[in-house]
Amino acid sequence: MRNRLYYVITRHLPSMLPREEHLKLSKEAALALLSAGRMREAVSSMMTNIVKSPSSALPHEIHAFGICAAAAGDTRAVREYIEGFI
Numbered sequence: 001m002r003n004r005l006y007y008v009i010t011r012h013l014p015s016m017l018p019r020e021e022h023l024k025l026s027k028e029a030a031l032a033l034l035s036a037g038r039m040r041e042a043v044s045s046m047m048t049n050i051v052k053s054p055s056s057a058l059p060h061e062i063h064a065f066g067i068c069a070a071a072a073g074d075t076r077a078v079r080e081y082i083e084g085f086i
Helices: 002-012 019-035 039-052 062-072 075-083
Strands: none
Touching: 019 039, 019 075, 039 062, 039 075, 062 075
């Protein structure tokens, strides 16, 4: 039951998590998708998770790098986009 509750909190209530924890979980999810060869989903996951948390607000232009990298099929650049969030 605890795992299910933790999943609900981390996926649906990111503002309840400290910024560092939210960012760590977002990166892990995106990198897992990237490792599975799902480049576009990895970028999309990172974008939506970052936007969900008010403490992680960024200019939307930052995400253009990830979108362009995924569109070009550049795995290395997508990884840099994901890992670049601090």
